[in-house]
Amino acid sequence: MNRSEASARSILTGVLERQQTAIAERWVQVQMERGEVGGGLAEDELREEADALVAALSSGLAGDLPVERVVAQHRQLHDAVTDLSMRRARAGTSPTATSLAVLSLKEALLACVAEESLDTRGSLAVARVVNRLVDAAGALSFETYVEGREEIIRRQNRQLMELSTPVVQLWREILAVPLIGNLDTARSQVVMENLLEAIQEHEAAVAIIDITGVPTVDTSVAQHLMQTVKAVRLMGADCVISGIRPGIAQTIVQLGIDLSGIQTRATLADALETAMGLTGQRAPYAPEHP
Amino acid sequence: MTHPGEEAHHGGESADAGWALETSEAARSYPVRTEADLLTVRHAVRDATEELGFSLVDQTRVVTAASELVRNAYVHGGGGTLFIDPLRQARGVGIRLVVTDEGPGIEDARQAIVDGFTTGSGLGHGLGGARRLMHTFEVHSVPGKGTMVTAVRWTDR
Ligand SMILES: Nc1ncnc2c1ncn2[C@@H]1O[C@H](COP(=O)(O)OP(=O)(O)OP(=O)(O)O)[C@@H](O)[C@H]1O
Ligand SMILES: [Mg+2]
Secondary structure, eight states, X not given: OOHHHHHHXXXXXXXXXXXXXXXXXXXXXXXXXXXXXXXXXXXXXXXXXXXXXXXXXXXXXXXXXXXXXXXXXXXXXXXXXXXXXXHHHHHTOOHHHHHHHHHHHHHHHHHHHTTSOOOHHHHHHHHHHHHHHHHHXXXXXXXHHHHHHHHHHHHHHHHHHHHTSOOEEEETTEEEEEEESOXXXXXXXXXXXXXXXXXXXXXXXXXXXXXXXXXXXXXXXXXXHHHHHHHHHHTTOEEEEEOOOHHHHHHHHHHTOOOTTSEEESSHHHHHHHHHHHTTOOOSSOOOXX | OOOTTEEEEOSOOSSSXXXXXXXXXXXXXXXXXXXXXXXXXXHHHHHHHHHHTOOHHHHHHHHHHHHHHHHHHHHTSSSEEEEEEEEEETTXXXXXXXXXXXXXXXXXXXXXXXXXXXXXXXXXXXXXXXXXXXXXXXXXXXXXXXXXXXXXXXXXX
């Protein structure tokens, strides 16, 4: 670190210490004017955010981490930046608006520095330090924002998967999972977990997996089904697969997949009848047969 | 040496991958890079077979075969491309699927087609199954260069 940078840093540290409140206030003002907020963040929330970040910046700069590493390595500052970005990602603020909001801290800082009477050389050196700091904060913010969005997408995906794989109790001791759509590895994992939990919870003896709504049964889907059946059996329950349409039956045969160890039925009604038999229960009415 | 409806070619016949892509001008290509692409291409094959007038059961056969081949390209070949080639010829209407990848290739294609053979954690029924679901089936593979599988099914046989 050269001398002009060292003195610029100490000037900036001084400004931050003396004008913390003013800087935070100004930063909020700039953000409000630019309309960069969006996503339902109120002024007092912005203010809280700004106070925390400016305080962290002040303490980070007062410490002895080099300028280029302060944002990444000063715990409090790092967290203030990631909190701000995560909050905006969750609030649905756009990535541009989030970056601009962080970058507008430059403006607030420089405006307050301008009130110190510095010579051109001095202000230039301070501006350089401000730039490096805020650019690093901008980069960290963007990275966090993207991670935040991805986390949201993952969570929503999982919620969607769980919604689309309901386990329903059809009868005493009999559960069914009507599968609809594509049964990939992730989804079959969710199905398996939900089913096993439900078996335990309902003390079920038979689980029916209905694949009427699964458009393609290839070797990978078949393998997922077989693994699910195996897991159900390990829990001491029986498993019946229903909803095997003629086209699917023929393709399964042509794929050379042996489902002979698994009970399969054409319709859910047939499967229920089988399940009643397996649990020694009798339907209150005779199931209709065409 | 060749099974009916299947030929296994080995060795580099030409400078690059060792084969030429034979698709008509009507062929469309689809990338197979992600798990989500597998779903997209299944839909594309379903639509193409429906438009060509395949019966429901045959649509399912072709879609399932395509699913096996693109999954292989994705899992074993590190990603690739599917070409869907609608065939409208004097001899009839059909569909040609060509799946290519630039992965590690298959050491011994004849062995790979045998049911139960797998180098992964699958059932090892993908290639053999796809072959039975289609009318013609060819595997061209050059170890270290990649794999191309071509399969055709006609509507009226
Ligand atoms: N595109 C490819 N690139 C490299 N190797 C391949 C490719 N396609 C198939 N193979 C090899 O051939 C073997 C058999 O393929 P096949 O599709 O029959 O079974 P699998 O993919 O292992 O299991 P699954 O039954 O789930 O399809 C694979 O395990 C792999 O070693
Ligand atoms: Mg396979």
